[in-house]
Amino acid sequence: MVKLLFFARLREDxxxxxxxxxxxxxxxxxxxxxxxxxxxxxxxxxVLADGKALRVAVNQDMADPATPVKPGDEVAFFPPVxxx
Amino acid sequence: xxxxxxxxxxxxAGAEIAKLRAGNxxxxxxxxxxxxxxxxxxxxxxxxxxLEHYPGMTEKALAxxxxxxxxxxxxIDVTVVHRVGELKPTDQIVLVVVSSGHxxxxxxxxxxxxxxxxxxxxxxxKEQTPEGARWVEAxxxxxxxxxxxxxxxxxxx
Numbered sequence: 001m002v003k004l005l006f007f008a009r010l011r012e013d014x015x016x017x018x019x020x021x022x023x024x025x026x027x028x029x030x031x032x033x034x035x036x037x038x039x040x041x042x043x044x045x046x047v048l049a050d051g052k053a054l055r056v057a058v059n060q061d062m063a064d065p066a067t068p069v070k071p072g073d074e075v076a077f078f079p080p081v082x083x084x
Numbered sequence: 085x086x087x088x089x090x091x092x093x094x095x096x097a098g099a100e101i102a103k104l105r106a107g108n109x110x111x112x113x114x115x116x117x118x119x120x121x122x123x124x125x126x127x128x129x130x131x132x133x134x135l136e137h138y139p140g141m142t143e144k145a146l147a148x149x150x151x152x153x154x155x156x157x158x159x160i161d162v163t164v165v166h167r168v169g170e171l172k173p174t175d176q177i178v179l180v181v182v183s184s185g186h187x188x189x190x191x192x193x194x195x196x197x198x199x200x201x202x203x204x205x206x207x208x209x210k211e212q213t214p215e216g217a218r219w220v221e222a223x224x225x226x227x228x229x230x231x232x233x234x235x236x237x238x239x240x241x
Contacts, residue, residue, distance in 0.1 A: 008136055008208035009219045053222070060141035062204070076138060076206075080222030083135070083166060083207025084119050084178050084198060 001071060002033070007078035010054070013047045023071060030056050031065035033075060053080050086150045086162040090142055092169040095179050100163050104183050111160055115190035116181040117198050123173035125220065128213040135168045135177070138206035142166075149200045153182070156196070157189040164197065166207065196233050203230040 001020045011017050027036045034056070038048045048054065056063045057076040069075055087104075097118055105111040121133055150162050163181040171177060180197045184190040209220040 005138070007138055007206065008210070057138070057141055057206070060138075060144050062145075076141065078138070078206060079208065079219065081203065081206050082209045082220040082222050083137070083205050084202040 002069060003074045004037075005074065005076040007076065009079050010047060010077050014043055023069065027069070029065065029069055030058065030063050030067045030075070033069050034065075034077075048077070054078075055080060086147070086154070087164070088143060088146045088150065089165045090137060090139075090168055091165065092167060094167070094176060095165045097176075097179055097181070100165065100179060100181055104161050104163055104181050108160065108183070110185060111183045112185045113187040113190040114181060114183045115187065115194040116179065117194055118176055119178040119198075121171045121173050121175045121177055125211060128211070128215060128218075130173060131212045131214075132170055132172045133212070134170050134210045136208045136210070137166075137168050141206050145205045146201065149197060149204060152200070153193045153197055157184065157193040158186075159184050159189060159193050162193070162197070164201070166201075166205070168207070199226070199229045199233060202226045 002023055004019050004021055006014050006017055023033070024036060027033050034048050038045045055078050056067070058067050058069060059074055097116060101114055101116060105114060121130070123130055146164055146166075150164065153159060153162065160183040163179065165179040167177055178201070180194055180201070182190045182194045182197065184193070203226050211218055211220060
């Protein structure tokens, strides 16, 4: 299982802050996990679509599309940050 | 030892500065920055603002940014305080304080810390305006400000 977290605009648009998902066969990177979630359709497809300003962190470190994802990881999706 | 705090309550910049240099005769310079909530953003008046963050990652990201500053400049100590929750215009949002032997290191590290905090620490602002609530969009100018440090143009000599 992988723990998914969603913050700010993404949390609101997806209607969820956190969930646990099983990684299907072949889903082993940030890019493939994103594609797997987009395949749910509806808001998932539009909110996570390519070209949307989106950041991903794996185990609380900023990640890129090629970053590996494995069972037990915490993967967070969020918009570009706006603190300070 | 750097101090990093995420809190809902206000902070006292004077007290934090006093704490940072208390009893340390090696401190010759202290630079500080306070970010404050404005009443206008992108042409809309802001009634209140809510700051959300990613507990756990926020502290980790800030610690990493502070470590980078310590590796780059001759710094004695650093304090970073960032508020979360509901804020209104005139409220303080963020405090960065850097102590060092000389002002050059303190000024540079303080600006670097703010530039990196604004582009790498997981905070998000949502504003309540007369037109309704809206998430603040990230600014390209913040990315440019952070990128200057990567190029090394602003490094201390």
